[in-house]
Amino acid sequence: MMRLTRLLLCALFGLFLFSITMPGIVPAEENPPTEPEPIKIDRKGGKPTIPDVPRDEVIGFALYTLHNHVLKMSVQFYPLEENESRDVVLEVDSGNGWKKITTARVDENGLATFRLQNWNDSRRYPYRLSHAGGSEYTGVIRENPIDKEEIVVAGFTGNSNSDRSPRTDVVENIKKLDPDLLFFSGDQSYDHKEHTAAWLLFGRQFGEIIKDRPTITIPDDHDVGQGNLWGEGGKVSHLPGGADGGYIMSAEYVNMVQKAQASHLPDPYDPTPIEQDISVYYTNLNWGDIDFAVIEDRKWKTGPAGLIPKQGPRPDHINNPNYDPTTVDVPEARLLGSRQLKFLHEWGQDWDQAEMKVVLSQTIFGGGAHIHGKSDSRLLADLDSNGWPQAGRARALEEIRRCFGFHLAGDQHLATVIHHGVHSWEDSGFSFCVPSIVNYYGRWWWPLEEPEGRLEGNDLPFAGQFYDGFRNKLTMHAYANPTSENFNAAGFGIVRFNKKSRQITMECWPRHVDVEDPDAKQFEGWPIVIQQEDNYARKPLGWLPELQFENATNPVVQVVDEYLDEIVYTIRINGNSWQPPVFREATYTIRFKSDGKTKSVEHIESLPLDQRDAEPLKIRF
Template identity: 50%
Template sequence: MKLTRRLLLKIAPVVLLGQSCISRAFAAAVPPFGEKYPNLESLTTGEWWNKGALAATPNANKNAKGKTKAAGGPAAPPSMNVPRDEVVCFAYYTQQNGVLKLSAQLFPLKPDEERVARLEVRPAGEDWKEIARTEVLYPGWDAHFRVEGWDGSKNVPYRVRHGEKAMFEGLIRRDPVEKEVIVVANMSCNSSRTIGPRTEIVDNLRAQDPDVLFFGGDQTYRHTEHTAGWIEFGLQFRDIIRDRPTVCIPDDHDVGHPNLWGEEGGQSHIEGDADGGYRYPVAYVNQVQRQQSWHLPDAPDPAPVNRDISVYFTRMTVGGIDFAILEDRKFKTGPAGMIPQMGPRPDHINDPSYDPKSIDLPGLELLGPRQEKFLHEWSQDYSGGAEMKCVLSATAFCGAVHMHGGPNSRLLADLDCNGWPQSGRNRALREIRRAWAPHLCGDQHLAVVVKHGIETFGDGPFGFTSPALVNTIYGRWWHPLDEQAGPNPVPNSPLPWTGDFKDGLGNPISMLAYANPENIQNEQQRADGYGLIRFDKKSRKITFECWPRFSKVSEGDKAQFPGWPVTIALDANDGRAIQGWLPELIFEGVENPVVQVIEEATGDILYAVRVQGTRFQPRVYSTGKHTVKVGRDRPDAQSMEGLEPRPKDMAGSRQVKF
């Protein structure tokens, strides 16, 4: 007999725990994303408890010699059928402007279990108290709490509870505004072919104690089973996620793609998805984004893109570091059908005779107008205690890779990176440069530090691409064809191929450090690891560190990948040639104001920066007249026009009173 909703209405009229047996029985019988997609979330929907044979065994990812698999598909995920006092798997949070947003991920619930989660906190000197409760969403089994009026100046233990016994505990950290150095961990690309704990990475991170965790994408490669993969990721990293603010953004593999050009919410129709848009149903895409990124601070421009796909680009300030969090896939144009195919795939170029300018066509988008507008406004706004700025996104604004997939597989250009389209890339980098901000990302499976060029070498901001956390899927190498350093190599570097180069898309980049894998088949030599970035607010310096996965930081190991650490000055994120100096500004009535400099002939905002102390002398990059605006958190209090540059020691000074 065919199971229909009409039949269910006859046989299951009772209500159970606020939800009808009808809806639950119907959900068990029908794939949650329709008959066309029976394999989406199959391990965590329907009668999932009867699918235990698919659960991983302790050695499911080992070969006969006990080595981790490096080929084939993902090994089996953890069992979803856990003891019922363990159904709250993990939780993670951010706080911004008095709003706490905390997400919890549960294992799948059974039909007779309530779908409600509760958030409890224990302020100093008080007992545990419940401050919120919320629905456990299906499919996905995620729960989300928003608490307004949150006091970010105090450490507060929390726990997420389900039923009588299940709970997950952590600590909501106070905003470390008093710390001189704020530390960010930069991570991405967590292979699902190597299952089990990430003990070595978590132990290192706990020893290094970063203030912010940034997971830049590909947290799981279980393309059609995001909830199972997300739970697996949570089991691996929950002991570091539980007690510090975490930024998590999905990348292509998280939403089930090998690569993603979101085309502002379009629908992909071809293998490889290079025509742009999303492969799977909108409900699945939104579920993935909700599970990974709902907890981020509220989006300043929350309108969904086409087909009602949600957005999450936003900003967050921790310890005085103001992060712009971007979606560098969602608005990007797909190459198939837009440019001639010049390689085995629409997104791979191997024709050495091609002209990079020929594929930088009008109408191609990278970040899109909405995010460009957001970046432009963010670069000039230092409210919320912002002292220094940083940009976070999934992938790099250049193609700093030569070998793809194997040490002999040379590729001229990869359109999956943010080096294409070049005009969109340059617009994004100009906005980032205005804030004197570095850019952090992952995705490439190859750790590099580059200095971007826009019009010329070195005039743009720095970018740090983290290595893959665990890379058993796709190796990449930096390996110039002539095996020679470029002009202006890094002095005394242990790496042979630093200096100025153009990537395969014609973008100027200066290579400062790279971490090539020695042997992609040996997990000890794959160059797996993570990045740490130290923002020193007093010295105005930023240090990029790159740590191998199997380093023993907790035991005193200080060995980073060769070529690291790399330390830069904050103002070096704007590398334009200085043509002169404006009068030194001497501030009365305020310390550490925001200063904006505008070139009058073009109306171009050169930069906006929070200065230190009561003196600042603006530098400029042309000989014409300039306007300087100042303010406490935005450049909105006073304006000085018609200022002409002079040699630094002849520019004089101006008193600025507040």
């Protein structure tokens, strides 16, 4: 008994020391909330159908992006009859009436695609799509908002088939907020074998906002016909749930889905197909001088079945109370795969026309939920989350933080803002997982253990530093659990990137509110504001001399560890002076770039923490 008392006192004293030595961290509250209440689901689904449209309404909707003066557009048609034309005409109005630009062919799945080079992105153009049967579809191709101080992105996920009604409230709010870019992170369709019907419904639901602004749509597991996806490089899955890795549906079906949802994205970084000749789409989009990397979380991810011991009712759910997280971090497991890691590394170091870096993907790199589906269904770990495999997660976060990148994603049904840690708390970037558009499968962030430390000034009971089910370090800043008042916690996210201040503001809006109503409230805990440099918040062990630029503003700075021959990070600084932090005593090369001019200095010794005020380094291009 005395031994137990001593251990308890030591633990409490350790927590006290932790709380007073970590800035912004306070002890955990003593009485956390009770278990969550059950939620009620009112489903309004049914099998998707393709309506019989008049022949002068066969153009369903269009999606486009504009990157590096290349316009790409996809046009989804309702089924054409045998005797109808397969051509669609694109026209634009430059101020002197409609002018034909080009014609595209509609394929067997009702999709037509355009790719136009040397597009003038300095002004906006009304566009018109027309078909010989009389169908027309109009929208606006926007100018590149490089002169805007703040670039606004709207994020969506999980357009569940439990409710096929119009999304009028979301559409009207997006019109009022007028974002520069839309991002749909996946599960636009939950109809595993009926993608075209569900995709046309998606166009009817969101056509009013996607026609007038660049839109990124990427497919996730439900889009390609399975409940969870571990793509494992394109192999064929032989288990009903796909946990052995690979695809359940045919490669033809998967490619059809990917073409419908992603053919309007900028050209892939490396278009080489994976196994079964399945296409890839990972790429980047620079819009308004914010550089977005679009990655495919699950395409190379390893399936757990046959790789790690089954420790729950199914291969991907762990609820063994004696489970050791280190046993599932096996060296054979992959997350993003070597091709995408190479892409992230090269993209992260290229700062031409880029003020800030953002990663867009299906889901976040951590286990952001404890309760799944029902309020009494608790999991120790979910292998579908990108908290697993832990080594793959670490490699992904290390590449993203190398460019101070912010991460926007979805899939989890549960909105969260997490500051990730790899080796220490908050040593990596922030992620914002947006809430589902429709959410009939609730998830809760509801840890049973006390936090390692709480966030000062944050009133949410489960905010603070926690380990997820894989022993990954997560600092939870906000979460939107289902409640009896808001039983599905559905909504959408807004992220504002301020290029002048380098602030990133995250907003999380529930469904069925009017964002212009003075009394309208976001989910509790939002908005959240961070700085660009918070996305590599690793505690420095030293400094390099302060950099003072005599004839340059906002130059790019790259720090290279000379012994390791490794880039530590690259960033476009804000202003004309900055002091680079470093994370070990070493000798460094610092490279600079501004207005196409480059310069470098070598063999710079790091300064101890207490000698930060050493002689500055003056740089002139």
